[in-house]
Amino acid sequence: xxxxxxxxxxxxxxxxxxxxxxxxxxxxxxxxxxxxxxxxxxxxxxxxxxxxxxxxxxxxxxxxxxxxxxxxxxxxxxxxxxxxxxxxxxxxxxxxxxxxxxxxxxxxxxxxxxxxxxxxxxxxxxxxxxxxxxxxxxxxxxxxxxxxxxxxxxxxxxxxxxxxxxxxxxxxxxxxxxxxxxxxxxxxxxxxxxxxxxxxxxxxxxxxxxxxxxxxxxxxxxxxxxxxxxxxxxxxxxxxxxxxxxxxxxxxxxxxxxxxxxxxxxxxxxxxxxxxxxxxxxxxxxxxxxxxxxxxxxxxxxxxxxxxxxxxxxxxxxxxxxxxxxxxx
Numbered sequence: 001x002x003x004x005x006x007x008x009x010x011x012x013x014x015x016x017x018x019x020x021x022x023x024x025x026x027x028x029x030x031x032x033x034x035x036x037x038x039x040x041x042x043x044x045x046x047x048x049x050x051x052x053x054x055x056x057x058x059x060x061x062x063x064x065x066x067x068x069x070x071x072x073x074x075x076x077x078x079x080x081x082x083x084x085x086x087x088x089x090x091x092x093x094x095x096x097x098x099x100x101x102x103x104x105x106x107x108x109x110x111x112x113x114x115x116x117x118x119x120x121x122x123x124x125x126x127x128x129x130x131x132x133x134x135x136x137x138x139x140x141x142x143x144x145x146x147x148x149x150x151x152x153x154x155x156x157x158x159x160x161x162x163x164x165x166x167x168x169x170x171x172x173x174x175x176x177x178x179x180x181x182x183x184x185x186x187x188x189x190x191x192x193x194x195x196x197x198x199x200x201x202x203x204x205x206x207x208x209x210x211x212x213x214x215x216x217x218x219x220x221x222x223x224x225x226x227x228x229x230x231x232x233x234x235x236x237x238x239x240x241x242x243x244x245x246x247x248x249x250x251x252x253x254x255x256x257x258x259x260x261x262x263x264x265x266x267x268x269x270x271x272x273x274x275x276x277x278x279x280x281x282x283x284x285x286x287x288x289x290x291x292x293x294x295x296x297x298x299x300x301x302x303x304x305x306x307x308x309x310x311x312x313x314x315x316x317x318x319x320x321x322x323x324x325x326x327x328x329x
Contacts, residue, residue, distance in 0.1 A: 044068075048081045048113065055083040056090030060107055061115040062097060063124050069110040070118050073140035073194040074133050084116060084124065097127065101168050119160040123168050126176025132201050135180045139197045142190035153190050189214040195278035196233050196245045202281070202291035203234075208298060211236060211243075216321030217267065230263055232271075237317055239301040240310070242271045243294060247278045270310045270324060272301065 052059055060066075062084030067075035085091055086102040106120040116124060118141050125134050138161075142154050162181060165174040183204075191197040191213055203211055215235045219228040234243035244264070267273060274297055280286045306317040314325035 044079060044081070045111075048083075051081045051083050051093070051095070052113070054091070054093040055096040056085050056087055056092070058087040058090060058102075059083045059085040059096060060102070061110075061113045062121065063116075063128055066110075066116045066121040067125060067137055069113060069115050070121060070141070072118075072121070072137040073197065074129075074136035080128075082128070097124075099124075099168075099172055101172070119157060119164050120168075122161050123164045123174050123177050124172050126173025128173070129176075131176055131179055134176050135183075135201065136194065136197050138177070138180055138184075139191045140194070143192070158184075183209075185210075185212075188212075192231075192233060193245065193278070195247075195281040198287055199243070199245055199276060199281035199290065200234070202287040203294060205288060206291045206295050208291065208295050212321075216318070217271075218318075218321065218323050219266075220323050220325050222326055228266075230267060232267060232273075235271075235321070236298055236301075238303045238305075239298060240271045240304060240315070241297060241301050242267060242273045244273060244275045245278055245281050246275055270313055270315060270322075272297075 048061060048065055052061065060083065061069060063082035064075055064078045064080040065082040066084075068078045068080075083096045084099055084102065085096050086099050088096070088098045091098075102116075106117055107114055108117045109115065115121075122134065122138055122141060125137060141157055144154055158181070161177055165178045165181075168174050191200060196213070200211070200213065203209060212235045213233065214231050217230045217232060218226050219230075221227050232242040233245050235241070236243075246260075264273060274294060276290050276294075280290050306315060308315050312326060316323045316325070
């Protein structure tokens with residue numbers, strides 16, 4: 001249902017204040033909405049509209065609220081109603097965030113709200129959240145809406161936040177984003193999910209940050225034709241050790257579950273595979289334990305030199321992953 005935001009004097013003029021039978025409710029000081037929200041998302045949007053009205057005509061949705069509108073990991077259920085303005089004298093609330101730099105190309109329209117762009121949102125988030133939360137958002141933004149194609153990702157977006165960090169004043173949180181970007185290996189693909197980013201943070205916490213993500217494992221025929229390509233979540237190259245992060249429940253029904261099983265069986269011919277449940281990777285209480293278990297596996301798995309042969313399959317380590325051949329490569 002649509003929720004109309006009105007100021008107190010408007011409701012009084014329209015007779016709503018006198019007629020108690022008409023449903024209206026207080027959203028914030030001096031601002032009311034007619035009707036009842038159908039769900040929490042409607043209520044949040046009503047509060048966001050109210051905050052924008054209070055924040056002045058030049059204000060836009062920013063920070064955590066912008067991250068929610070952009071559907072970035074870690075902020076999809078945020079209840080914050082952050083707004084941002086470069087014209088503080090127009091604001092009727094002290095809760096609006098202020099900035100000295102807000103260009104036209106920093107603003108986009110998302111779901112009807114004037115909102116900071118993805119790149120600008122990533123810069124500003126460091127004002128209100130820590131490095132790990134910003135990293136979740138960065139990986140989500142780079143990944144885009146189709147995690148099933150890890151070879152296709154937003155390669156231009158990674159340059160834009162770098163430029164914004166230099167351009168936008170340091171007080172906006174750019175230092176946080178700079179640390180996150182500097183920690184990413186050059187050319188690294190984005191993680192495939194919220195759970196994978198969380199596990200990556202756990203691996204770093206226990207001292208295992210040097211791990212490749214979303215590697216190419218290509219099956220090559222005797223004629224040199226690539227017949228299949230798989231993308232395991234994480235890989236420790238010199239140990240042929242793969243880490244797979246599975247969802248908390250079978251995904252996509254029986255067909256997709258069967259595809260996952262087939263994929264695991266193919267990879268198991270060459271690699272040692274360790275599976276981490278997605279719920280474990282996300283839960284902060286369990287994530288460190290899962291990462292410590294992986295560290296123990298890495299320590300006790302012998303290193304290998306390439307090219308090598310595993311069974312009847314030749315293995316060549318490539319810049320993006322591995323090529324697997326029948327017989328010696």
